[in-house]
Amino acid sequence: MKPIQVGLLGIGTVGSGVFNVLKRNQAEIMRRAGRGIEVTMVADLDTARAQSVVGEGVRVVNDARAVIANPDVDIVIELIGGYGIARQLVMEAIEAGKHVVTANKALLAVHGTEIFAAAHRAGVMVAFEAAVAGGIPIIKALREGLTANRIQWIAGIINGTTNFILSEMRDKGLDFDVVLKEAQRLGYAEADPTFDIEGVDAAHKATIMSAIAFGTPVQFDKAHVEGITKLGAQDIRYAEQLGYRIKLLGITKRTAKGIELRVHPCLVPAKRLIANVEGAMNAVMVQGDAVGTTLYYGKGAGSEPTASAVIADLVDITRLHTSDPSHRVPHLAFQPDQMSDQVVLPMSEVVTSYYLRLHVADEAGVLAQVAALLANAGISIDAILQREAGEGEKQTDLIILTHDVREGTMNDVLAKVQALPTVLAPITRIRKEELA
Amino acid sequence: MKPIQVGLLGIGTVGSGVFNVLKRNQAEIMRRAGRGIEVTMVADLDTARAQSVVGEGVRVVNDARAVIANPDVDIVIELIGGYGIARQLVMEAIEAGKHVVTANKALLAVHGTEIFAAAHRAGVMVAFEAAVAGGIPIIKALREGLTANRIQWIAGIINGTTNFILSEMRDKGLDFDVVLKEAQRLGYAEADPTFDIEGVDAAHKATIMSAIAFGTPVQFDKAHVEGITKLGAQDIRYAEQLGYRIKLLGITKRTAKGIELRVHPCLVPAKRLIANVEGAMNAVMVQGDAVGTTLYYGKGAGSEPTASAVIADLVDITRLHTSDPSHRVPHLAFQPDQMSDQVVLPMSEVVTSYYLRLHVADEAGVLAQVAALLANAGISIDAILQREAGEGEKQTDLIILTHDVREGTMNDVLAKVQALPTVLAPITRIRKEELA
Numbered sequence: 001m002k003p004i005q006v007g008l009l010g011i012g013t014v015g016s017g018v019f020n021v022l023k024r025n026q027a028e029i030m031r032r033a034g035r036g037i038e039v040t041m042v043a044d045l046d047t048a049r050a051q052s053v054v055g056e057g058v059r060v061v062n063d064a065r066a067v068i069a070n071p072d073v074d075i076v077i078e079l080i081g082g083y084g085i086a087r088q089l090v091m092e093a094i095e096a097g098k099h100v101v102t103a104n105k106a107l108l109a110v111h112g113t114e115i116f117a118a119a120h121r122a123g124v125m126v127a128f129e130a131a132v133a134g135g136i137p138i139i140k141a142l143r144e145g146l147t148a149n150r151i152q153w154i155a156g157i158i159n160g161t162t163n164f165i166l167s168e169m170r171d172k173g174l175d176f177d178v179v180l181k182e183a184q185r186l187g188y189a190e191a192d193p194t195f196d197i198e199g200v201d202a203a204h205k206a207t208i209m210s211a212i213a214f215g216t217p218v219q220f221d222k223a224h225v226e227g228i229t230k231l232g233a234q235d236i237r238y239a240e241q242l243g244y245r246i247k248l249l250g251i252t253k254r255t256a257k258g259i260e261l262r263v264h265p266c267l268v269p270a271k272r273l274i275a276n277v278e279g280a281m282n283a284v285m286v287q288g289d290a291v292g293t294t295l296y297y298g299k300g301a302g303s304e305p306t307a308s309a310v311i312a313d314l315v316d317i318t319r320l321h322t323s324d325p326s327h328r329v330p331h332l333a334f335q336p337d338q339m340s341d342q343v344v345l346p347m348s349e350v351v352t353s354y355y356l357r358l359h360v361a362d363e364a365g366v367l368a369q370v371a372a373l374l375a376n377a378g379i380s381i382d383a384i385l386q387r388e389a390g391e392g393e394k395q396t397d398l399i400i401l402t403h404d405v406r407e408g409t410m411n412d413v414l415a416k417v418q419a420l421p422t423v424l425a426p427i428t429r430i431r432k433e434e435l436a
Numbered sequence: 437m438k439p440i441q442v443g444l445l446g447i448g449t450v451g452s453g454v455f456n457v458l459k460r461n462q463a464e465i466m467r468r469a470g471r472g473i474e475v476t477m478v479a480d481l482d483t484a485r486a487q488s489v490v491g492e493g494v495r496v497v498n499d500a501r502a503v504i505a506n507p508d509v510d511i512v513i514e515l516i517g518g519y520g521i522a523r524q525l526v527m528e529a530i531e532a533g534k535h536v537v538t539a540n541k542a543l544l545a546v547h548g549t550e551i552f553a554a555a556h557r558a559g560v561m562v563a564f565e566a567a568v569a570g571g572i573p574i575i576k577a578l579r580e581g582l583t584a585n586r587i588q589w590i591a592g593i594i595n596g597t598t599n600f601i602l603s604e605m606r607d608k609g610l611d612f613d614v615v616l617k618e619a620q621r622l623g624y625a626e627a628d629p630t631f632d633i634e635g636v637d638a639a640h641k642a643t644i645m646s647a648i649a650f651g652t653p654v655q656f657d658k659a660h661v662e663g664i665t666k667l668g669a670q671d672i673r674y675a676e677q678l679g680y681r682i683k684l685l686g687i688t689k690r691t692a693k694g695i696e697l698r699v700h701p702c703l704v705p706a707k708r709l710i711a712n713v714e715g716a717m718n719a720v721m722v723q724g725d726a727v728g729t730t731l732y733y734g735k736g737a738g739s740e741p742t743a744s745a746v747i748a749d750l751v752d753i754t755r756l757h758t759s760d761p762s763h764r765v766p767h768l769a770f771q772p773d774q775m776s777d778q779v780v781l782p783m784s785e786v787v788t789s790y791y792l793r794l795h796v797a798d799e800a801g802v803l804a805q806v807a808a809l810l811a812n813a814g815i816s817i818d819a820i821l822q823r824e825a826g827e828g829e830k831q832t833d834l835i836i837l838t839h840d841v842r843e844g845t846m847n848d849v850l851a852k853v854q855a856l857p858t859v860l861a862p863i864t865r866i867r868k869e870e871l872a
Contacts, residue, residue, distance in 0.1 A: 017726070021584055021585075021725075021726045022584075024725075025584060025585065025586055025725070025726070028585075028586050028651075029583060029584065030774075031651055031770045031771060031774035032583045032651075032766070032769060032770055032771070032774075033583070034762065034766070034771045034774075129581075135724075135726070135727035135728065135730065136730055137576075137577050137580070137581025137582065137730075140573075140576060140577070140580060140581045141573050141576070141577070141581075144573070144576060144580075144748065144751070144752065145565075145573025145576045145577075145748055146573065146744065146748065147465060147468045147469070147747065147748050147751040148457055148458075148461060148465065148743065148744040148745075148746075148747030148748055148751070149457075149461065149464075149744055150461055150464050215464075215467055215468075273709050273712060273713070273733060276709060276712060277709070288571075288744065289460075289461070289740075290453070290457045290461070290571070290740040290741065290743055290744040290747075291571035291734060291735065291740070291741050291744035291745075292571065292734065292735045292740075292741055293734065293735075294571065294572055294573075294732070294733060294734035294735075295731075295732075295733040295734065296730070296731075296732055296733075297709060297730060297731040297732075297733070298727060298728065298729065298730035298731065299727065299728045299729075299730075304725075304726040304727070304728075305726065305727050305728055307584065307726055308582065308584040308585055308724065308726040308727035309584075309727075310584075311583065311584030311726075312580065312581055312582065312583050312584055315580070315583040315584070316580065319762075319763055319764070319765065320763055322760075322763070323759055323760070323763040324758075324759070326470065326755075327755055327756055327758070327759040327763060328755070329755065330468070330470070333468060334467045334468055335467060335468070335470045338466075338467035338468075338470075
């Protein structure tokens with residue numbers, strides 16, 4: 001049987017990885033797939049560089065549409081990124097009857113519903129294991145491995161850049177700005193790191209996981225997105241003293257009122273495995289009603305880890321491309337006519353516990369005032385830590401861990417606490433998740 | 437479309453879980469699978485108890501063959517266990533053209549090759565996610581999620597009973613026998629715990645993972661199997677002082693000379709995630725050449741976690757049961773005509789590093805003698821720890837961590853060390869894995 005022919009749109013870091021791994025592990029992959037899989041055509045604006053990566057045997061063009069139009073190409077891999085031309089090309093590939101593999105989380109988180117609907121109509125597969133958590137087969141675990149379960153929640157470290165920065169801040173006691181520069185020097189953060197450090201990349205991935213976990217359309221516009229730029233080394237230190245680590249988590253949760261979908265820094269008990277995921281590594285926790293808590297860990301980015309996910313999709317498609325579409329796993333895990341219309345809750349309706357850091361006057365009665373305001377709103381206190389003021393120092397830090405409370409309630413109380421004359425600086429508030 | 441009809445052979449802990457989860461999550465599972473999945477017939481020797489579990493709507497018989505003979509049953513779930521009647525029934529179900537789901541690791545580790553060959557001939561699926569690591573979708577990760585990779589090694593905590601015992605021994609500083617009794621009282625260990633504590637259960641699971649990772653037949657008879665019964669609380673304590681934890685690992689590794697397949701207690705660096713897997717939880721590390729290190733964590737046993745895996749298999753089969761067999765994932769991950777004949781290495785050829793505990797006379801020159809014997813055999817020392825002898829005490833413990841060495845070489849040297857008059861008790865030797 002002749003090999004499955006693959007056309008590659010964009011051959012940067014991940015594209016090169018796909019080409020190299022497919023070639024290096026050709027025999028092993030064919031022993032599994034029962035058929036060869038070959039990249040036979042590549043589109044890239046820099047054709048000279050592209051040709052130098054793939055060598056003479058592969059046709060290189062600068063026009064992606066020539067790949068899509070090639071009747072010999074069975075599968076198109078989109079590795080261009082972004083919502084612009086990538087969206088256009090993916091839609092054209094689908095309409096041309098090509099199966100598509102993409103690592104483009106931004107595209108799927110925003111336009112996934114439209115793309116999957118088009119794929120369903122055209123009878124082709126759009127596979128996206130590489131879009132979330134790089135080489136970790138988390139999409140497969142959610143869509144296929146845990147089908148018995150009502151999934152309750154997912155919480156993941158799904159952005160390596162921010163986890164690297166947080167690990168370094170804790171390890172070395174440094175502030176965010178210093179570590180970001182270091183991360184950029186080492187290649188762990190991009191020159192413009194906004195998407196990573198502001199939580200947008202993690203929110204794209206959380207959005208995709210939320211949809212396939214709960215059977216809803218992708219709803220990136222409803223996600224609450226908060227990055228790590230305002231975290232100070234002192235909060236990491238105080239959290240440590242209380243038995244917690246601070247991680248940037250992508251969280252989605254099923255509640256009686258609706259779905260939570262949020263990315264923000266989070267205190268996590270230090271004894272949880274996920275609290276010990278260091279550096280640029282990723283990890284995703286999934287809680288299902290039957291299976292309990294599971295965790296998936298690995299490299300969330302990089303050339304070959306991401307290629308591992310792209311190629312797994314190629315093998316799946318190679319097995320199923322001549323099959324009846326009913327034999328395939330639905331794009332969003334649930335049958336297209338069985339999607340749920342559960343709403344994403346506004347952040348004010350989300351219930352979590354909190355870490356609060358108040359910079360206060362070091363005088364009698366301050367804690368009593370703050371505690372009274374919390375108590376009046378029905379918020380109970382789990383733990384308190386007060387830094388001992390230095391000699392002659394008139395100010396100190398008061399750290400409070402609360403039990404669960406609706407965020408709207410917390411916002412109201414914090415406005416009152418902030419207005420106290422003894423509270424001397426803006427309050428720092430970080431959410432806390434027990435992940436039990 | 438009428439629901440897929442499932443026949444259950446054996447309705448104990450796992451069978452009840454399967455029945456209950458299928459019923460409770462009926463709607464959710466159907467939204468995913470596109471079709472209902474129902475247990476319509478159950479065979480169990482205790483028909484009264486079985487009927488009380490499933491209620492009036494389900495036919496209960498005491499003859500498993502009546503389930504296999506029922507033309508309405510599409511899938512047979514074997515939950516009897518063992519190699520005896522279970523093997524016979526699985527073969528008969530296959531010959532009757534039924535798809536089979538089984539959680540029976542013993543059966544597959546010993547007779548898997550024959551069973552999968554029969555299934556291939558009959559064009560039916562035999563699915564076994566529940567056979568390894570309970571609810572963790574590790575079979576799916578290995579067979580499908582990591583198909584791009586040449587898998588280099590797998591190392592897993594795949595027996596909850598022994599991990600519970602080791603966790604308790606470390607936590608409370610107790611000896612094996614004491615903790616075993618506690619584990620039996622709590623239901624974490626069976627009345628006859630031999631299969632668990634001697635490593636046999638873990639070896640069954642390691643054998644299955646080895647086959648699907650490397651594309652070889654199952655070769656349980658070649659596995660090296662060693663349990664935890666000889667571990668003392670002192671070794672756990674010394675390991676801790678050196679920065680390690682002791683875990684019972686199932687390990688399979690690809691080397692230039694052949695495949696390693698072994699279960700034994702193992703020192704693991706305390707900073708690795710897997711070293712921090714506590715209680716009855718399971719975790720499997722998989723190292724692939726493209727993806728790097730990944731880890732999968734969750735409950736390895738219990739009614740509903742195991743049911744989660746069984747039902748995931750039911751959903752997979754529901755999707756693919758009318759498909760051409762070429763559209764399905766090969767039973768052992770590799771195409772049946774593409775199996776490798778790589779040999780499993782004898783233990784003497786395995787290369788690892790070691791923890792050695794010598795009970796020695798507390799006198800000058802002992803370390804020099806031991807070190808000389810190791811050096812002569814080309815074994816280098818990584819770390820040494822000598823317990824300070826108590827006042828008036830004439831004996832002490834000498835702990836040595838070595839670098840990598842062939843086990844055969846180590847055996848020869850240890851015979852010589854043991855023969856030294858200053859070595860006063862049998863040497864304790866535990867293998868060490870860095871898992872980097």
